Amino acid sequence: MAKYILRRLISVIPTLIGVTLVIFLFQRLIPGDPAVAMLGEHATEENVARIREQFGLNRPAFLDRDALVEGDLPGFFDSQYVRYFSRLLRFDLGDSIHRRIPVAQTLKERFPATLELALLSMFIALLVGIPIGIASASRRNSWLDGTTMIGSLLGVSIPIFWLGIMEIMLFSVFLKWLPSGSRLSPGVSITPVTNLLLLDSLLTGNFAGFWDALKHIIMPAVALATIPTAIITRMTRSSMLDVLQEDYIRTASAKGLSERVVLYRHALKNAFLPVITIIGIQAGSLLAGAVLTETIFSWPGIGKWVYDSILGRDYPIVQGVTLLIAIIFLLVNLLVDISYALLDPRISYD
Amino acid sequence: MSTQLPEVEVLTDFAVREHRSLWLDAWRRLKASRTAMLGLVIVAVFLLSAVGAHFFWNYDPKMDLDYNAKLRAPNLVSTPEKPTIHIFGTDKLGRDIFTRVVHGGWNSLRVGLVAVGISLIIGCLLGLFAGFFESFDMNFKEKLVLMSGLGLALGLLPAWIARQWFQVLLFGGLGAASVLLEKKLAHFKLTRLLFALAGMLLGGVSGLLVAPLVGLVCAVVGLMIGILLAKPVNGKAFSSITMRIMDIILSFPSYLLAIAIVAFLGPGLEKGMIAIGVVGIPIYARLARSAVLSVSQKEYVLASQSVGEGHGRILFKHVLPNILSPIIVQATMGLASAILSAAALGFLGLGAIPPEPEWGAMLGDSYKFLSSGAWWAVLFPGLAIVFSVLGFNLLGDGLRDALDPKMRAK
Numbered sequence A: 001m002a003k004y005i006l007r008r009l010i011s012v013i014p015t016l017i018g019v020t021l022v023i024f025l026f027q028r029l030i031p032g033d034p035a036v037a038m039l040g041e042h043a044t045e046e047n048v049a050r051i052r053e054q055f056g057l058n059r060p061a062f063l064d065r066d067a068l069v070e071g072d073l074p075g076f077f078d079s080q081y082v083r084y085f086s087r088l089l090r091f092d093l094g095d096s097i098h099r100r101i102p103v104a105q106t107l108k109e110r111f112p113a114t115l116e117l118a119l120l121s122m123f124i125a126l127l128v129g130i131p132i133g134i135a136s137a138s139r140r141n142s143w144l145d146g147t148t149m150i151g152s153l154l155g156v157s158i159p160i161f162w163l164g165i166m167e168i169m170l171f172s173v174f175l176k177w178l179p180s181g182s183r184l185s186p187g188v189s190i191t192p193v194t195n196l197l198l199l200d201s202l203l204t205g206n207f208a209g210f211w212d213a214l215k216h217i218i219m220p221a222v223a224l225a226t227i228p229t230a231i232i233t234r235m236t237r238s239s240m241l242d243v244l245q246e247d248y249i250r251t252a253s254a255k256g257l258s259e260r261v262v263l264y265r266h267a268l269k270n271a272f273l274p275v276i277t278i279i280g281i282q283a284g285s286l287l288a289g290a291v292l293t294e295t296i297f298s299w300p301g302i303g304k305w306v307y308d309s310i311l312g313r314d315y316p317i318v319q320g321v322t323l324l325i326a327i328i329f330l331l332v333n334l335l336v337d338i339s340y341a342l343l344d345p346r347i348s349y350d
Numbered sequence B: 001m002s003t004q005l006p007e008v009e010v011l012t013d014f015a016v017r018e019h020r021s022l023w024l025d026a027w028r029r030l031k032a033s034r035t036a037m038l039g040l041v042i043v044a045v046f047l048l049s050a051v052g053a054h055f056f057w058n059y060d061p062k063m064d065l066d067y068n069a070k071l072r073a074p075n076l077v078s079t080p081e082k083p084t085i086h087i088f089g090t091d092k093l094g095r096d097i098f099t100r101v102v103h104g105g106w107n108s109l110r111v112g113l114v115a116v117g118i119s120l121i122i123g124c125l126l127g128l129f130a131g132f133f134e135s136f137d138m139n140f141k142e143k144l145v146l147m148s149g150l151g152l153a154l155g156l157l158p159a160w161i162a163r164q165w166f167q168v169l170l171f172g173g174l175g176a177a178s179v180l181l182e183k184k185l186a187h188f189k190l191t192r193l194l195f196a197l198a199g200m201l202l203g204g205v206s207g208l209l210v211a212p213l214v215g216l217v218c219a220v221v222g223l224m225i226g227i228l229l230a231k232p233v234n235g236k237a238f239s240s241i242t243m244r245i246m247d248i249i250l251s252f253p254s255y256l257l258a259i260a261i262v263a264f265l266g267p268g269l270e271k272g273m274i275a276i277g278v279v280g281i282p283i284y285a286r287l288a289r290s291a292v293l294s295v296s297q298k299e300y301v302l303a304s305q306s307v308g309e310g311h312g313r314i315l316f317k318h319v320l321p322n323i324l325s326p327i328i329v330q331a332t333m334g335l336a337s338a339i340l341s342a343a344a345l346g347f348l349g350l351g352a353i354p355p356e357p358e359w360g361a362m363l364g365d366s367y368k369f370l371s372s373g374a375w376w377a378v379l380f381p382g383l384a385i386v387f388s389v390l391g392f393n394l395l396g397d398g399l400r401d402a403l404d405p406k407m408r409a410k
Helices: A002-029 A034-039 A045-054 A065-069 A075-079 A081-089 A103-137 A143-157 A160-174 A197-203 A209-243 A247-254 A259-297 A302-311 A315-343 B021-030 B036-055 B097-135 B140-162 B168-179 B191-208 B212-229 B235-250 B256-266 B269-295 B297-307 B309-346 B359-372 B376-403 B405-409
Strands: none
Touching: A002 A045, A002 A081, A002 A209, A002 B235, A065 A075, A065 A143, A065 B140, A065 B309, A075 A081, A075 B097, A103 A197, A103 A209, A103 A259, A103 A315, A103 B097, A143 B269, A143 B309, A143 B376, A160 A259, A160 B359, A160 B376, A197 A209, A247 A259, A247 B359, A259 A302, A259 B256, A302 A315, A302 B256, A302 B359, B021 B036, B021 B140, B021 B376, B021 B405, B036 B097, B097 B235, B097 B269, B097 B309, B097 B359, B097 B376, B140 B168, B140 B191, B168 B191, B168 B212, B191 B212, B212 B309, B235 B269, B235 B309, B256 B269, B256 B309, B269 B309, B297 B309, B359 B376
16 A cells, blocks of 8 residues: 555656646747846846846756857756756745745745635535535436536536626625625734634634634635536536445345435445545646636635736746646645545555 | 239338437437537527627727716616617626627637637547557557657757757667567567667767767767667557646646636737647547547457458547547537636636627626626626536537437436
């Protein structure tokens, strides 16, 4: 087992290098001179030269063949990509162009907000999706099943940013029940422990703060949860339908076990594997979906930050956040693979 | 005078069913499904209105501007204060939202169609070849093409380092040689050493003509290429390399990658199409590969192989038609998600360049006016996205049931 985990870990490395390569190549997509693109068209020549020097843009992209002709072997490898990669190994994602602050530092400050939003959305998706999926599989072709199928199809068809806008329109503009942006009302403060506000307020016993944070997070979390909820519902339903046709389920019902026990003790355990895979895949799209949701709700996480950076053409930030999300996505899928092997003894490790 | 004619007996053999093709069968099943037909109708309405508007309804977004009529609520009848009818209301520049939603359909659907076209064609070809050569041994000609191609491609590196483009041909030749000499060297134990030496000499000697250090580096690179080229790679290696590259693309959440690509390329509909299309390639490659793998062990494929049909003929006449149905289903569903991604790009200001109408961009334009209560400016473009995406999803669901009756139960 340990060997299997180790081998899966090692197999991630080439993919990870490929990911850094793709993100590095983004820079090459910028039309024209990246240094001019960073500074704007009215930049002075000295400034452009300084930026080129600072970001190593005057170096070749991958290998310096001119250095080789001059007999300089280390110079041959001194390229933009090698510099980028060695900076990454030191957790240095470069500096923001406009604010001149290390990207990694701001990332650390803003990531908890996104994490909290994504975790709550996943929680909602599991809480709603799995029971409904089980219920509609056990009452196949009933009105509940039909509604579930149409509802889940609708769930994957609604753009989450539009749903967010509609929520704001209804609950903030017309009904004035919920605030339309940010994490907390002005004047409310929560002592930071983990920087996940809901958790922190509970840990410090600050229930007024918890209520305020909950009122702020509920709309973006519901908007972000629609697609995962729909997909988890569908997956649970079809996986349960598969399992319910097995002989051991018939045996279990035949020997007189209650429907509840058959569904939850016998069927669900076996139907859960495909659902776990889907949860892993959805984790990545939750983080990506945060770009849209956070933009609408002015949520101070990494998604809103990326949106602002795209508008401001602050490329290192876009690169840094994309890299972070890709790495998290890879790791979550690795965990899913490993948990798969742990849960299903039929999967061989060698 | 009457003669008794022998009664003509019409023979009906109930065991023989009237001949129906697979596609006709599928169409009958599709017609029987109410939700699938609903999807088909929705898709048809959107496609027809978008194409019709583009060709027969003149609209110039650059000239469309009326500050006197900005942010008007929908009105269905003409009144003295509001003489013009706007059934969906007007936006911040006084433009009729109904007109823009209909014309926006042309842009939104076009992005989806072109993007899916890109990922479908490239992805399916990659998946077809990967799956096919994983299950069939390559013949001599294919090996020769693959190995010389590989030699040429690998030779680019030393050629680029030394600025000697003839090196590409040298390594291409080395790749071809490994196929040509394969039989002769079958019992020779030191093939890899031989090719490593040959590669080192090819790279090193030509590199020395430029500078000593260039010669050294080219020799090392040539040595490695020689080792790689020594034994002709089989289809499995080809397939696993292709799939590894697909894995790298798949390790990004798909539309985040599309957003990032367009963020760097700069906004524009065409760039959005390309970005969404590239991001979708791995899905089709994986699907086509696994479908080919399951089909290529079927008796009819083995039979056509044993009567000596060529690989191209087997691939395109026997394998491809039998893997079409999962691909058609995926493409229909893919259209739905491509329209969603395109809308997301437009919403973030990375799609159509204003004032060009596009559903996502219209939402991005109008949602800032929400606090003034202008619900119509965001409701209708959003509904257009929801219904078109829902239409393709319903149709795709129905197609899956129709094309694969075994899956119908689910």
